[in-house]
Amino acid sequence: MKAKIIVTPKKAVLDPQGKTVQNALEHIGFKGVKDVRIGKYIEIELEGTDREAALRSIQEASHKILSNPVIEDYSVEICD
Amino acid sequence: MAAVTEFANQGGLVLGICNGFQILCEAGLLPGALIRNRSIKFRCEFVWLRTGPSNTPFTCKAPEGTVLRIPIAHGEGCYFADPETQKKLEANGQILWRYCNEQGQVEAEANPNGSLLNIAGICNEKKNVAGLMPHPERASEDILSSSDGRTLFESMIQWHCKK
Secondary structure (H helix, E strand, C coil): CEEEEEEEECCCCCCHHHHHHHHHHHHCCCCCCCCCCCCEEEEEECCCCCHHHHHHHHHHHHHHHHCCCCCEEEEEEEEC | CHHHHHHHHCCCCEEEECHHHHHHHHCCCCCCEEECCCCCCCEEEEEEEEECCCCCCCCCCCCCCCEEEEEEEECCCEEECCHHHHHHHHHCCCEEEEEECCCCCCCHHHCCCCCHHHEEEEECCCCCEEEECCCHHHHCEHHHCECCCHHHHHHHHHHHHHC
8 A cells, every 4th residue: 555645835824935936837838827836745655455444554654753733734645 | 742742741842943843743742734935936044033932941132022033944844734733822912933024023924934924943832842943952052143043941940940
């Protein structure tokens, strides 16, 4: 099993990195960019076959260490 | 961190400077978080700080409004907290240091990193845990071109000895 976790800055939190990329995109001529938010993508290989238990433990790990819940949101997907 | 948290919960004085401030926030000992500087640039320079309420172990030797000259050196020092936390920080007098100009006025131009409300440092509700991005330990002797940071450590010593 594999867990895929996406961590993104919360909507209310300023994302200077996203802003800088947005400016850079506009600078090289990309049109129609409304907003850019930059987060991180994490893959974790897991032992066992119990998907529900895996989801629970990865959600706990996401809350405790993979993200900072004060400023970031996360989503977890378990796949084969 | 478990031992630091236990020490803080028992009322021990805990001070986090720069990366230490970031860690205290992530560990949940202080509210909010530090994010990338608004300019996305690392800032290394002297700044001016306006001291907040003096009824804390970290500020008791500096009357409210005292202006300190202390250096910063960070890339992720932009303080963020949700509106509810902001209100609590202000109402409880937990904002201990704000970026200001030389005259002590808190203004946008004096904010080096985009911090909310020009916040440079805060304390917890019980006022025994504090964190700040500027480095008082790098401004504690005249030979370092400022000894303003010394008042912070002298405050803690005075508070501790009085207990």
